[in-house]
Amino acid sequence: MDNLNNKKILLIICGGIAAYKSLEIIRLLKKNNVIIKTILTKSGAEFVTPLSITSLSQSKVYQDLFSIENEAEMDHISLSRWADLILIAPATANTISKLANGNSDDLASTVTLASNKKIFIAPAMNVRMWDHRSTKDNIAKLKTYSYKLIGPKIGDMACGEYGEGKMSEPIEIVKELENYFKNLKKNNKLRAIVTAGPTNEYIDPVRFITNKSSGKQGYEIAKSLLKKGFDTTLISGPTNLEVNNDINLIKVETAEEMFQATLNSLPADVAVFSAAVGDYKVKKTSKEKIKKVDNLNLELEKNVDILNYISNHNSLRPKLVIGFAAETNNLEKYANKKLNEKNCDWIIANDVSNKKIGFNSDFNEVLIFYKNNDTEKLKYKPKSEISDEVVEKIINHLN
Ligand code: CTP
DSSP states (O other), X not given: OGXXXXXXXXXXXXXXXXXXXXXXXXXXXXXXXXXXXXXXXXTGGGTSOHHHHHHHHOSOEEOOSSOHHHHHHOOHXXXXXXOSEEEEEEEOHHHHHHHHTTOOOSHHHXXXXXXXXXXXXXXXXXXXXHXXXXXXXXXXXXXXXXXXXXXXXXXXXXXXXXXXXXXXXXXXXXXXXXXXXXXXXXXXXXXXXXXXXXXXXXXXXXXXXXOOOOOHHHHHHHHHHHHTTOEEEEEEOSOSOOOOXXXXXXXXXXXXXHHHHHHHHOOOSEEEEOOBOOSEEESSOOSSOOOOOSOOOOOEEEOOXXXXXXXXXXXXXXXXXXXXXXXXXXXXXXXXXXXXXXXXSEXXXXXXXXXXXXXXXXXXXXXXXXXXXXXXXXXXXXXXXXXXXXXXXXXXXXX
C-alpha cells in the first residue's frame, strides 16, 4: 500500500469494545510507514491504555483539552492542521452526536471541529443505537459536512445482540484510507472549474434582478473535486456559503464578471456550470437610485451564455463540459434540448417543483443526461453525496 507511505494520520479512539481493534489499525498503518498521532477520549481510555497505543504507534497519545504539556508541544489547532487525514475509529453514538451538533467539550471533538482535512468515521455501537432515528439524523448531517463513513457492518455484537453496528475490520478501514490517497495522487494534475450561485444584474446602485439559487450543489461539487485532488476553482455569485481555503474561490456578482472570471481560469480538464446565471441584464444601469414612478420600464438584453460560449469554443473547451438544468416540467425534454443546444457532454437536471429537493435544501435528486442518450438517476440523498458520485463519474470519464 505505497500510497500510505509517509502520510500523517490522526487517529481518534473513542470508548467502545471495538477500541481494541484500533490497536490493529495502528499496527497496519505503521507497517505501511504512516506517521500516527492519537487522541484517546476519556471513555476510550476505559478500553485501551495509552501505553499500548504508544508502544505500537511510537508516538505520544493526546488525552486532555486543557493540558499545558500538550499546548507547549502541539496545541489543538496545530494538531488538527498537522494531519493529512483524521480517522475516528471506533466512533461512538455520543461522539457522532457531538460532531453533528458542533459540540466541542473535549480534545477529540475540538480537534475535529477545527479540522480542515478529510475526516473518516468508523462507527461502532449496538444495533438499536445505530438504528435510532437520532443517530440516522446525525449521520445524514455528517455526510452533508463531507465526513466519509466506513461501515458499520452487520454481525454478532459484543453485547450478545445481532445486527448492524459492528465496526469494520481494521484491514478494510486501512484499505479505504489508502484508496483515498491513491485517488488524490491520480487526480493531482487535473484542473476543474465550477460556477455556482446566482448572479445579480443591477438596475441601479441598490436594486438588482437575481435568480433563486443557494449555490449549495455547486459548492459541494467543488468540495468533492478538491477531495479527489483536483486543482479546483470555484467561481461563485453571491451566497452565504464558505469553502476550504484550498479551493481557489473567485467571488463575482454579475454574469459578465462570472464570464470574465471563467475565461481567466481556463484551461481546465472539466468545467461544471451549476450557476443560475441571469439570462438578462438591464441595458442601461442607472448610476443613481431610480425614484419611484407609476410605471417603470426596463429594457433588458441577453447576457452572454457562459456555458454555451465555452463549450462551443474550439481551443478553450475543457475535455468534459457539464451543464445544469433546473426545470419545473418536461424535465427530460428540456434537459436534452440544453444538452444538444449548448453542446454539453452531460446535463445534470433536477425537478425544482419538488420542495423537498433542489433550491436551498441540503438534499437533492438528479437525472444525468449523457451525450450518447444514456440517462442515469441519482436518488434522493445529501447534496454532498450526489457530488461525490458525480465526481466519481468525472474521474472515470477523464481516465
Ligand atoms: N448558463 C450559463 N450562462 C448563462 C445562462 C446559463 O453558463 N448566461 C448555464 C447554467 O450555469 C446552466 C445552464 O446554462 O448550466 C442552464 O441553462 P439555461 O438555458 O440558462 O437554463 P434556463 O435559464 O432555466 O433556460 P430556460 O429558461 O430556457 O429553461
